Amino acid sequence: MNARRNGxxxxxxxxxxxxxxxxxxxxxxxxVVILVTAIAAGPLLLMLVMNLVASQMEKRxxxxxxxxxxxxxxxxxxxxxxxxxxLVPAPPDYEEQVRVGDLDIAMVIDAGFAKDVADGRxxxxxxxxxxSRDRARAVIAEVESLLxxxxxxxxRGRLILRGVAPDVVTPLRIEAVDLATPQSSGxxxxxxxxxxxxxxxxxxxxxxxxxxxxGERERxxxxxxxxxxxxxxxxxxxxxxxxxxLNALVVALTLGGFYLTLRFAPLPAVGVPFLFGPSQYxxxxxxxxxxxxxxxxxxxxxxxxxxxxxxxxxxxxVLLFAASVLPLLxxxxxxxxxxxxxxxxxxxxxSLLARVLRxxxxxxxxxxxxxATPILxxxxxxxxxxxxxxxxxxIAGK
Amino acid sequence: MIAVENVSKAFGRRRExxxxxxxxxxxxxxxxxxxxxxNGAGKTTLLRMLATLVVPDAGAATVGGDDVVRDRxxxxxxxxxxxxxxxxxxxxxxxxxxxxxxxxxxxxxAPLERRIDELFAALGIAPLADRRTQGFSQGxxxxxxxxxxxxxxxxTILLDEPTNGLDIMSTRAxxxxxxxxxAQGKCLLFSSHVMQEVTALCDRIxxxxxxxxxxIGTADELVAQSGERSLEEAFVRLLGTDEGxxx
Numbered sequence: 001m002n003a004r005r006n007g008x009x010x011x012x013x014x015x016x017x018x019x020x021x022x023x024x025x026x027x028x029x030x031x032v033v034i035l036v037t038a039i040a041a042g043p044l045l046l047m048l049v050m051n052l053v054a055s056q057m058e059k060r061x062x063x064x065x066x067x068x069x070x071x072x073x074x075x076x077x078x079x080x081x082x083x084x085x086x087l088v089p090a091p092p093d094y095e096e097q098v099r100v101g102d103l104d105i106a107m108v109i110d111a112g113f114a115k116d117v118a119d120g121r122x123x124x125x126x127x128x129x130x131x132s133r134d135r136a137r138a139v140i141a142e143v144e145s146l147l148x149x150x151x152x153x154x155x156r157g158r159l160i161l162r163g164v165a166p167d168v169v170t171p172l173r174i175e176a177v178d179l180a181t182p183q184s185s186g187x188x189x190x191x192x193x194x195x196x197x198x199x200x201x202x203x204x205x206x207x208x209x210x211x212x213x214x215g216e217r218e219r220x221x222x223x224x225x226x227x228x229x230x231x232x233x234x235x236x237x238x239x240x241x242x243x244x245x246l247n248a249l250v251v252a253l254t255l256g257g258f259y260l261t262l263r264f265a266p267l268p269a270v271g272v273p274f275l276f277g278p279s280q281y282x283x284x285x286x287x288x289x290x291x292x293x294x295x296x297x298x299x300x301x302x303x304x305x306x307x308x309x310x311x312x313x314x315x316x317x318v319l320l321f322a323a324s325v326l327p328l329l330x331x332x333x334x335x336x337x338x339x340x341x342x343x344x345x346x347x348x349x350x351s352l353l354a355r356v357l358r359x360x361x362x363x364x365x366x367x368x369x370x371x372a373t374p375i376l377x378x379x380x381x382x383x384x385x386x387x388x389x390x391x392x393x394x395i396a397g398k
Numbered sequence: 399m400i401a402v403e404n405v406s407k408a409f410g411r412r413r414e415x416x417x418x419x420x421x422x423x424x425x426x427x428x429x430x431x432x433x434x435x436x437n438g439a440g441k442t443t444l445l446r447m448l449a450t451l452v453v454p455d456a457g458a459a460t461v462g463g464d465d466v467v468r469d470r471x472x473x474x475x476x477x478x479x480x481x482x483x484x485x486x487x488x489x490x491x492x493x494x495x496x497x498x499x500x501x502x503x504x505x506x507x508a509p510l511e512r513r514i515d516e517l518f519a520a521l522g523i524a525p526l527a528d529r530r531t532q533g534f535s536q537g538x539x540x541x542x543x544x545x546x547x548x549x550x551x552x553x554t555i556l557l558d559e560p561t562n563g564l565d566i567m568s569t570r571a572x573x574x575x576x577x578x579x580x581a582q583g584k585c586l587l588f589s590s591h592v593m594q595e596v597t598a599l600c601d602r603i604x605x606x607x608x609x610x611x612x613x614i615g616t617a618d619e620l621v622a623q624s625g626e627r628s629l630e631e632a633f634v635r636l637l638g639t640d641e642g643x644x645x
Contacts, residue, residue, distance in 0.1 A: 004516075007504020015501035019490070026489035157430040221485025224546070227449045229474045392452045397484075 012230045016238020017245075024246060034207065038250045041196060042257030043265060047193060063142055066090035069109035074124065076109070079150045098128050104136035105129040193258050193276065194353035195327050197251065197284055198346060201291040202323055203251030205243040206316060209296055212239050213303030214312035223395045232389035236300060236382050243296035251292055254285050276357070282354045286367065290374035291349055294337045297381035305386050322326055326350070342366065345374040399552060399585055400425040400448060405457035407443055413455070417443040419609035420457070423585045425602070427553070432600030433589040436637070439606040441589040442482050445558050448587070449479045461554050462585075475503070478552030480560055483544040488532040492523065492542045495531060496549050503550035510549075517545040520573060520578075532583050536563040544572070554585045561595050573599055593633055607637045 025031055064086045070077045080087060091097060094106040110116070110124035117123045125147060129140050156166040216222045225235065262276045302319060306312025327350040330337065342348040348370035356362060388394055407418040418440040425431035427559035433441045446452040446578050448459055450470040458465060461599050464472045493514055500510045518524045520540040526534070531542060540563065547555065556577075576586060576599060590596050596603055599615050605612040605620070613620055613636045617629055 007502070011504065012502055014499065019487075019494075019498045019501075022494065023487055023489050134609055216485075219485050219488075220483030221487060223451065223481045223483045224479065224485050224499075224543070226451055226500055227474060227477070227479040227481065229504070230502045231471070395446070395451055 007229070007233075009234055012234045013238045016230065016235055017241040020212055020239055020242035021245065021247040024211070024242065027208075027211070030207050030211075034204070034250060035253060038200060038204070038253040039257045041200070041254055042193075042259075043261040045196060046190065046258065046261045047265070054273065056085065062086065063139065064088060065105065065107055066094060066103060067107040067142060068094075069111060069113065072111060072113040073109045075154075076125070076147075076150055080146060082324060083146055085219070095128060098130055101130070101133060102137075104133070104139045107143065119196050122199065151208065152225065179354070191357075193351055194310070194357060195253055196258075197288055197353060198291065198349055199324060200254040200325055202246060202295050202320060204247040204254075204292075205296045206299055206320075208246055209243050209299035210303045210309050210312045212243070213300055214306035214309045215307070217304070217394065218308045226395065231386075233383070233386040234308045235389060240296055240378075240382055240385075242298055243300065244293055247292045247296055248289075251288055252285065255281055279350075280356055283362055284353060287349055287352045287356065287362070287370070290371040291345065294345060294374035294378040294381075297378040297385070301381045301385045302390065304385055304394070342369050343373050345370075345377065348373070399427050399464075400431075400459070400587055402444075402459045403457050404447070404457055405444070405447060405454045407440075407447060407452060407455050416609050418447070418454075421606070421609070421611050423611060423614055424587045426583055427585045428580060429601040430576060430586040430588055431597035432603045433587065433606060434593065434603055434615075434633070435589075435591065435597045435606035435612075437589075437591055438608075441591075441606055442558055444606070445479075445481075445556050445587070445589055445630060446619075447480065449477065449556055450474055468482040476538075477550055477554045477556065478550065480543055480547045480555075480557045483559045484539055485561050486531045486534075486542055487540055489530060491528050491530050492518070492534075492538075492545075493497060493527045495542055496546045499546045500549045503532055513549060513551075514545065516553075517548055518610060521545055534546040537565055537568040540564055540572075541568070542574070548579075552584075555579065555587070557586070557588045559590055560588065561590065561592070563602045569595075597629055605633065605636055612636050 008300055063084070065080065066088050067077075068090045070087060070089075077087060090108070091103075094103060094108075097103040098106055106128045108126040108128065110126070113123040113125070113366050127140070127143060127147075129136055130139065131137065155169070159169065181397045216225070226232075230238075259278075259281050298319070299316065302315050303312045307314060323346055326344075326346045330347060332342075337351055338352045340353060352362065352366060352370055355366075401424045403422050405418060405421050406416070408415055409415045421440070423431075427636060433444065435441055435446055443452060447454050448461060448466055450466050450473050453467055458467075460466065461473045462476050464476070466473050487498075490498070495515050496517070497510060500506070505513070515524070515528070518527050521544060523538060523541045523545070524617045526538060526542075531539060534542065540560070544560065547557075560572060560575065564572065576588070580586060580601075587602060588596070600617075602614065603620060604614050613623060615623060620636065621629055622628070624635040626635050628630045
């Protein structure tokens with residue numbers, strides 16, 4: 001039988017991709033871990049964060065205010081009670097309790113309050129709190145604004161009594177026009193979804209990528225593979241294809257977890273009208289696609305440099321750290337993002353995802369801008385991997 | 399037919415380790431040619447150069463007339479290599495392992511499956527065909543690797559220490575198989591550090607020592623050349639040492 005068929009280049013790429021896919025899915029334990037983590041991430045994360053947010057809001061709604069000297073200011077006490085504030089006597093060591101964080105706030109009404117007011121002087125009310133405590137901030141703001149409201153109501157009463165129109169002392173009327181759409185509030189929770197979606201693109205194919213690169217070297221299966229007619233580029237492309245498909249699956253499942261959780265799970269009402277419907281789901285996938293393609297290519301290159309899976313893991317963890325810090329920096333960056341940031345992989349995707357969540361429409365232009373660099377880099381990484389595979393050193397050291 | 403002409407290869411930062419140093423020999427079709435030498439004699443490096451994995455620093459080598467550097471793709475197509483690293487995929491079955499290489503050689507469908515069945519039957523591993531290679535013994539793994547090497551019916555076959563780790567029955571089966579391939583007119587190049595292995599099978603023997611060819615010839619010629627009475631003494635005399643030749 002000397003009829004030799006040579007096969008085509010795409011045929012060989014597909015043969016590699018098919019084999020890698022079968023091989024990957026045979027690794028049951030790793031696959032189950034990867035896929036279950038992907039599906040469970042959304043529900044777990046959302047439950048956690050939203051319960052946290054809800055408990056903050058709960059705190060604000062049922063405001064309990066420890067106070068001393070209420071008997072000196074009955075009108076103030078009545079006003080606060082009308083505003084649904086629960087007034088309780090402050091413990092004697094309230095200062096200490098605020099300091100250690102057992103109390104968020106305490107109100108102290110001066111013993112001379114009634115006399116001062118009667119004499120036409122401002123009555124003194126002290127608020128004791130620790131502003132450095134994040135948890136307490138909402139409560140502090142609430143109490144301060146209530147006191148201010150009471151003060152201004154009182155002042156208006158006095159003016160009217162003296163026959164002066166209250167508008168005389170309000171030369172400025174501040175009208176806040178908040179341009180935040182309902183969706184753009186609760187941005188932290190939304191940012192989290194974007195962040196986790198990006199994270200999934202990096203993590204989705206990692207274990208598999210190391211297995212098919214450094215693992216192949218470690219097992220000694222690379223050397224015989226390189227004696228076949230498959231060229232280094234065909235091998236790299238086939239492996240990349242299999243990894244990209246797996247990565248897409250993991251990302252789709254991760255986002256699916258978020259979608260289903262937001263849609264069906266009995267999450268606490270936090271007053272954030274989440275917009276994460278089918279159209280956001282699809283937009284997310286489109287925005288993330290360049291990263292879904294880029295991450296496996298980079299992992300292939302880094303993995304192939306490792307002589308063993310262990311060595312490759314060490315290299316990849318450095319990469320992963322750098323990649324996961326980037327969106328965090330953006331999340332905390334208050335200024336408007338510079339234009340060029342959209343060209344940076346991960347950063348560009350992150351700001352686009354944030355836009356999708358704010359309900360802004362996606363423009364083809366923005367999509368292309370964020371896709372260009374990752375796709376170019378993916379090609380470069382593939383070529384570098386192929387070059388690595390054609391070097392003698394890749395089989396040496398075994 | 400394999401023709402090696404004055405091939406050299408050195409490793410190390412300053413190329414100070416001469417793994418192969420000016421080696422020339424030919425291996426003709428219809429012959430089993432043996433590369434015999436102690437560990438570190440340069441057998442694996444030489445085979446890797448022929449398998450297009452390593453580029454020679456100097457000299458030239460051709461396989462069936464194709465240069466191993468310039469025509470590496472056509473060399474790879476016509477050659478089957480059982481490399482030093484056997485490297486099967488443990489999560490794939492024996493058949494899937496062989497099928498993968500068949501597909502990379504452009505084979506597929508029913509003819510490929512028939513070819514795999516034939517090879518497995520000849521190697522006596524047909525009952526293992528659809529089991530994952532994870533739990534295979536060393537001998538079973540070797541047989542799958544050999545089937546993989548032969549799946550595309552190569553006309554030139556390189557085998558790096560093929561009997562390593564095989565028991566007597568498997569070794570005999572392998573010898574039978576290599577003789578059958580020789581009868582088909584294939585060119586076989588076989589490396590070993592075990593003298594008995596080489597003398598039992600090879601038509602011509604190339605003795606390598608420290609990267610150089612020490613002697614070439616049939617077993618009888620080598621004995622005559624050395625002036626010794628037995629083959630074993632001839633090898634020791636030709637290599638100038640008995641190190642690494644113990645069976």
